[in-house]
Amino acid sequence: MADTTTIPAEAEALTTGDATQAHTEVDHGAGKHVEPELFYMAPYQWVSIAMLILLLGAILVGKVHKTLGKGLDDRIAAIREELDEAKRLRSEAEQLRDEYATKIANAESDAEAMLESAKAEAEAILTRAEADSKALVERRKRMAQDKISAAEREAVAEVRAKAALAAATASRKLIGENLDAETDRKLADDLIAGI
Template sequence: MSNLLLEPVFWFAVSFVLFFVIFGPKIWKPLAGMLDARADQIRVELDEAARLRREAEQMLEDATREREQAYAEASALIEQSRKQAEDLANKARLDAEDMLRRREQMAKDRIAAAERTALEDVRAAAVDAAFEGARLVMQQSIPAQTSTDLVDSAIAGLPTALSPRAA
């Protein structure tokens, strides 16, 4: 055993044990208090982190729900816009067809009016030509005195021919 008492490691171990036996309770309480305080602080931080995580998950769920709702609203709006565009296109097509029918009818009416005018002009020209031809024939075939007598008798018979009783 004498060898053991001469070893510095032995005395170091004895002093270490004695140090902790004498000062251990005085050091252990503050050290344990610091460790407990640190553990409590870590626990509080973990609780806060868990609460923040739950809030983040809730926010993510809310954002996802809002995004899906916005997507649904956008889809409905796009569909409604597409329907309105189709309705406007159909209305524009129908309006264009109606306008074309009206213009076609107006053109037909103008053509018919032009035909009537041309027909009246042709008839008037034919009447004028017939009167001129009759005048020339009468001028050449009836002597001048007879034509004067015919005109005088026609003028004299006008009141009788124009009176309502004669009809």
């Protein structure tokens, strides 16, 4: 059973206003009461250690915060650089696309111009070939006519030569048969008289 008649000294000090008696000893009749300790340290020491840890934590967190902030700022800067690089590459790609689109358009117009030029050149070649073939046909026709005329002249000359030879042979034969010495003399005299 608890002793209710005795008021502890601490409670009495609190009620009477005597602050000098308020320390760790309390008498309950069974012995002295000692304040609780953890690892041989009083509560005020634990509060001091907790405050020290809290202050160190705040300092470290401030530094960590700055480190994290710097890391995030560096990452943001790297991302901005990558975005700027991507924008630059995109603008270069758009310029190349426009340049190649222009080249393709120019190539198509050049191809059309080349096609028109090739058609005109082909028509000119065909016209020239027709004219050349007509000229060649005319030239060959003339050559054939010239060969035919030359062959005719040659044939006529040959016929004339044969006719002259035949006439001369026939004349000789006739003269040889019909001409005697007296006819020969008479013919010579007529010739001389004609001169």
